[in-house]
Amino acid sequence: MITILSGGTGTPKLIQGIKEIYPEEKITVIVNTVENHYLSGGYIAADIDTVMYTFADMIDEEFWYGIKGDTFTIREKLIEMGTCELLKIGDMDRAIELQKAILLKDYTLTEVVEFQKNKLGIEATIIPMSDEDSEIKIITREHGEIDFHEFLIRYQCECEVLEVKYDNVSPSPKLIEAINKSDKVIIGPSNPITSIRPITTIEGVEQALKDKEVIAVSPFVGKSAFSGPANKFMSSFGYESSSIGVAKLYRSFLNKLVIDNQDESSKEEIEKIIPEAIVSNTFMKTLEDKINLAKIVLE
Numbered sequence: 001m002i003t004i005l006s007g008g009t010g011t012p013k014l015i016q017g018i019k020e021i022y023p024e025e026k027i028t029v030i031v032n033t034v035e036n037h038y039l040s041g042g043y044i045a046a047d048i049d050t051v052m053y054t055f056a057d058m059i060d061e062e063f064w065y066g067i068k069g070d071t072f073t074i075r076e077k078l079i080e081m082g083t084c085e086l087l088k089i090g091d092m093d094r095a096i097e098l099q100k101a102i103l104l105k106d107y108t109l110t111e112v113v114e115f116q117k118n119k120l121g122i123e124a125t126i127i128p129m130s131d132e133d134s135e136i137k138i139i140t141r142e143h144g145e146i147d148f149h150e151f152l153i154r155y156q157c158e159c160e161v162l163e164v165k166y167d168n169v170s171p172s173p174k175l176i177e178a179i180n181k182s183d184k185v186i187i188g189p190s191n192p193i194t195s196i197r198p199i200t201t202i203e204g205v206e207q208a209l210k211d212k213e214v215i216a217v218s219p220f221v222g223k224s225a226f227s228g229p230a231n232k233f234m235s236s237f238g239y240e241s242s243s244i245g246v247a248k249l250y251r252s253f254l255n256k257l258v259i260d261n262q263d264e265s266s267k268e269e270i271e272k273i274i275p276e277a278i279v280s281n282t283f284m285k286t287l288e289d290k291i292n293l294a295k296i297v298l299e
C-alpha cells in the first residue's frame with residue numbers, strides 16, 4: 001500500500017501515471033486542506049476536488065481544477081444579478097461544493113470526502129490532512145496581508161511575497177495511521193510551501209515519515225517551478241527555489257528525490273543533503289511521461 005502527499009496541480013499529474021500501473025484500491029492520498037473555505041454557500045476544497053476529479057477521470061486538465069466540459073450557467077446568472085465570485089466555478093463543480101457544505105453540518109470533512117469519492121466510483125482512499133478549517137494568508141509588500149486566492153487570482157501572483165502564514169491544525173483521524181501502514185510514502189511535485197509543508201508540519205507527521213521510505217518528485221527544474229508561485233514562496237521561507245531547496249526543506253524525512261535531467265549537475269550536492277537523488281525526465285506532458293515517472297517512484 002502506498003501513501004501519496006498531494007496538493008493540486010503537480011501531484012495529480014503523477015497520480016494519473018501511478019493509477020495506470022498500481023492497484024487503485026492500494027493507494028491512499030493525503031490532501032492539503034489549508035486553503036479550504038466557504039464561498040457562495042458551497043465549501044471549496046480545491047486540492048481535494050482536484051485529486052477526486054483526477055481519480056474519476058473528470059478533471060479539467062487545462063486548469064487542474066474543476067470538471068472538464070462543465071457549464072457555467074449559475075456563475076453567469078450570478079454575474080448578471082451583480083454577484084461576482086473570485087473563483088470561476090462550474091455548475092457540476094458547484095454541486096460537489098454545495099453537497100460538502102450540506103453534509104459538513106452533520107459530518108466531518110473526512111466522512112464527507114469518503115462519501116463523495118465513493119459516489120464518484122473512486123477505489124483509492126482520499127484523506128484530508130485535517131478536519132479543522134484553517135486560513136492561509138500571503139503577506140505581500142504591495143498589499144500587506146491578503147487571502148491566498150486573492151494573491152493567486154486577483155493579483156495573479158505578481159506581488160512580492162514577504163511571508164506565507166497558515167494555522168497549525170490537528171491531524172485528521174486516519175492521517176498518521178495511513179502513513180504508518182504504508183510500504184512507501186510518495187511526496188508529489190506539489191508546491192512545497194503551500195501544499196506539502198502544511199501536511200508535514202502537522203503534529204506527528206514528520207515523526208511518522210522518518211520511519212518510512214519517503215521519495216519525492218521535485219516541482220522545480222533549474223531555479224524555476226514548472227508552474228505557479230512556488231519560487232516566491234520558497235524564497236520567503238529562506239529556501240532556494242530549486243531541487244536543492246526542496247532537498248533541504250524535506251531533509252529530516254526524505255530518502256530519495258527525483259530531479260529533472262536538466263538538474264543532473266545538482267545530484268552530487270543533493271546527495272550531501274539526503275541519501276539519494278534520481279535523475280530522470282520530470283516534465284509530465286503525456287500519459288507516457290506520467291507512467292515513466294510513476295515507475296521510478298514505485299520502484
Ligand SMILES: C[C@H](OP(=O)(O)OP(=O)(O)OC[C@H]1O[C@@H](n2cnc3c(=O)[nH]c(N)nc32)[C@H](O)[C@@H]1O)C(=O)O
Binds near residue numbers: 011064218282
Ligand atoms: C497554484 C498552484 O497550487 P496547486 O494547484 O495546489 O498546485 P500544487 O501545489 O499541487 O502543484 C504546483 C506545483 O506543481 C508543479 N508541477 C506542475 N506540473 C509539473 C510537471 O509536469 N512536473 C513536475 N515535476 N512538477 C510539476 C509546479 O512546479 C508547481 O510548483 C501552485 O502552487 O503552483
Ligand SMILES: O=c1nc2n(C[C@H](O)[C@H](O)[C@H](O)CO)c3cc(O)ccc3cc-2c(=O)[nH]1
Binds near residue numbers: 045065087149153
Ligand atoms: O487560479 C484559480 N484557481 C481556481 N481554483 C484553484 C484553487 O483556487 C487554486 O488555484 C489551487 O488550488 C491552489 O492551491 C479553483 C478551485 C476549485 O476547487 C474551484 C474553482 C476554482 C477556480 C479557480 C480560478 O478561477 N482561478
Ligand SMILES: [Mg+2]
Binds near residue numbers: 007194
Ligand atoms: Mg493547492
